[in-house]
Amino acid sequence: MDTAEIRRRFLNHFAQRGHTVVPSASLVAQDPTLLLVNAGMVPFKPYFLGDLAPPWPRATSVQKVVRTVDIENVGRTARHASFFQMCGNFSFGDYFKAEAIPFAFELLVDGYGFKPDDLWATVYLDDDEAERIWLDLLPAERIQRRDKEDNYWSMGVPGPCGPCSEIYFDRGAAYGREGGPIADEDRYLEVWNLVFMQFERGEGAGYDYPILRELPARNIDTGMGLERMATVLQGVDNVYEIDISRPVLDAAGRLTGRRYGADPAADVRLRVIADHSRTAAMLIADGVVPSNEGRGYVLRRLLRRAVRDARLLGAREPVMGELFGVIGEAMGPIYPELVDNADTITGVAVAEETSFADTLRTGTTIFDTAVRQVRATGASTLGGDEAFKLHDTYGFPIDLTLEMAAEAGLTVDEAGFRRLMERQRQTAKADRAARRIGNLDLSAFRPILASSGPTQFTGYEELSRESGVVGLVDFAGIAGIG
Ligand code: ATP
Ligand code: MG
Ligand code: MG
Ligand code: MG
Numbered sequence: 035m036d037t038a039e040i041r042r043r044f045l046n047h048f049a050q051r052g053h054t055v056v057p058s059a060s061l062v063a064q065d066p067t068l069l070l071v072n073a074g075m076v077p078f079k080p081y082f083l084g085d086l087a088p089p090w091p092r093a094t095s096v097q098k099v100v101r102t103v104d105i106e107n108v109g110r111t112a113r114h115a116s117f118f119q120m121c122g123n124f125s126f127g128d129y130f131k132a133e134a135i136p137f138a139f140e141l142l143v144d145g146y147g148f149k150p151d152d153l154w155a156t157v158y159l160d161d162d163e164a165e166r167i168w169l170d171l172l173p174a175e176r177i178q179r180r181d182k183e184d185n186y187w188s189m190g191v192p193g194p195c196g197p198c199s200e201i202y203f204d205r206g207a208a209y210g211r212e213g214g215p216i217a218d219e220d221r222y223l224e225v226w227n228l229v230f231m232q233f234e235r236g237e238g239a240g241y242d243y244p245i246l247r248e249l250p251a252r253n254i255d256t257g258m259g260l261e262r263m264a265t266v267l268q269g270v271d272n273v274y275e276i277d278i279s280r281p282v283l284d285a286a287g288r289l290t291g292r293r294y295g296a297d298p299a300a301d302v303r304l305r306v307i308a309d310h311s312r313t314a315a316m317l318i319a320d321g322v323v324p325s326n327e328g329r330g331y332v333l334r335r336l337l338r339r340a341v342r343d344a345r346l347l348g349a350r351e352p353v354m355g356e357l358f359g360v361i362g363e364a365m366g367p368i369y370p371e372l373v374d375n376a377d378t379i380t381g382v383a384v385a386e387e388t389s390f391a392d393t394l395r396t397g398t399t400i401f402d403t404a405v406r407q408v409r410a411t412g413a414s415t416l417g418g419d420e421a422f423k424l425h426d427t428y429g430f431p432i433d434l435t436l437e438m439a440a441e442a443g444l445t446v447d448e449a450g451f452r453r454l455m456e457r458q459r460q461t462a463k464a465d466r467a468a469r470r471i472g473n474l475d476l477s478a479f480r481p482i483l484a485s486s487g488p489t490q491f492t493g494y495e496e497l498s499r500e501s502g503v504v505g506l507v508d509f510a511g512i513a514g515i516g
Contacts, residue, residue: 048094074122084250088126109305112272117313127251158197290347310340397430418450
């Protein structure tokens with residue numbers, strides 16, 4: 035079953051059950067807490083929070099999604115792409131668990147032809163209600179309870195959240211250990227997550243955040259990974275090999291002179307090239323341009339990783355022009371924005387590739403010299419000053435230095451690097467302040483300091499999050515979820 039048919043059946047299934055079909059929103063999040071849309075529910079967040087009245091009680095969509103938290107998994111696991119499409123059905127204070135679970139089960143079994151024997155479900159630790167509903171559909175031994183990390187969902191930032199129930203397909207013994215999703219998530223492939231949106235969470239790292247209140251209504255938010263469903267229904271090994279992805283993978287092979295499937299290490303890089311270039315194309319189509327902060331930095335990093343991997347595999351010529359052509363053909367029928375602006379989109383990627391090629395050429399020479407010097411002294415850590423020089427003088431991003439150092443078997447004195455970055459920032463700030471303040475007499479502020487004591491300035495962290503500007507450090511966490 036091709037991806038287009040899986041999508042069609044999903045939307046039909048829910049349209050027949052009273053859901054309004056809503057088109058995908060742009061990847062560029064309207065929501066100020068996120069850089070990029072990381073789940074199907076993001077455009078509907080105000081309805082869950084009760085900030086806006088929902089125009090419909092039920093909706094269904096196939097939303098474009100980018101997850102930077104999954105970037106490190108790309109190419110390595112069978113199931114993580116940095117861009118994917120999330121099929122969802124939503125209830126805004128309308129139906130709840132008792133309908134949502136059978137709705138999903140019916141589509142899987144009647145719509146897609148799954149055998150109930152191949153399905154597993156998980157519920158949150160204390161969710162007896164969801165378990166009872168599942169017990170009508172699956173035997174008790176194929177229902178597992180999991181903790182917050184897997185079965186309590188939020189956008190990764192403050193906002194609506196709630197316990198969830200995930201559905202897994204057992205790919206069989208060839209893919210890993212027995213024992214259900216708890217034992218092995220590459221064998222038991224998570225295809226769908228049903229979230230029971232009932233609460234609002236506050237700030238907190240990881241899974242450590244306060245629950246602020248109960249939401250005004252009990253809602254449903256589900257996400258079925260279109261690419262994962264296609265992986266199962268097309269009987270391929272991973273999300274990069276499905277109908278809409280395979281041509282890009284093959285193009286990456288042609289451009290680098292490699293045959294996909296011949297060498298496991300090269301295959302990882304081919305999957306990274308195919309994945310990252312496609313995500314880049316989707317981002318550019320939504321108006322993102324490469325830059326050193328925020329979304330532009332996500333895009334830049336994806337393009338640069340793809341270019342570098344292509345070179346490492348042996349590409350001698352630029353690759354983006356051809357890759358983007360293939361991506362346009364594979365994705366164009368669903369996403370006309372890729373086709374309408376094809377030349378502009380490709381132009382952005384090609385320009386970035388060209389400028390990065392220059393950076394890479396100079397930087398790599400400097401990097402190799404530094405590595406030789408470290409090794410000559412018998413050490414295994416590249417100094418923070420070297421990393422800083424690479425960054426400051428040669429435009430070599432720190433994540434690239436980290437990645438290349440790891441490949442060379444070295445670590446990097448990251449703390450040292452960050453100290454130098456901070457010192458540079460302070461110097462620049464002082465310079466700016468000196469220029470702006472001129473001869474102003476600062477003694478006027480002394481009494482304030484004396485009466486109220488020093489204060490901690492937190493504007494950098496707080497404002498940068500709010501304005502969507504993201505530093506190198508928290509880059510990976512911004513689009514994060516569990
Ligand atoms: P996993 O545990 O495998 O990382 P998740 O629990 O983080 O997935 P959810 O946040 O529940 O995923 O997202 C809903 C659905 O979206 C998942 O059930 C899956 O089908 C799909 N999905 C999630 N992450 C990815 C990804 N990186 N690439 C492709 N599909 C994904
Ligand atoms: Mg999961
Ligand atoms: Mg999940
Ligand atoms: Mg995940």
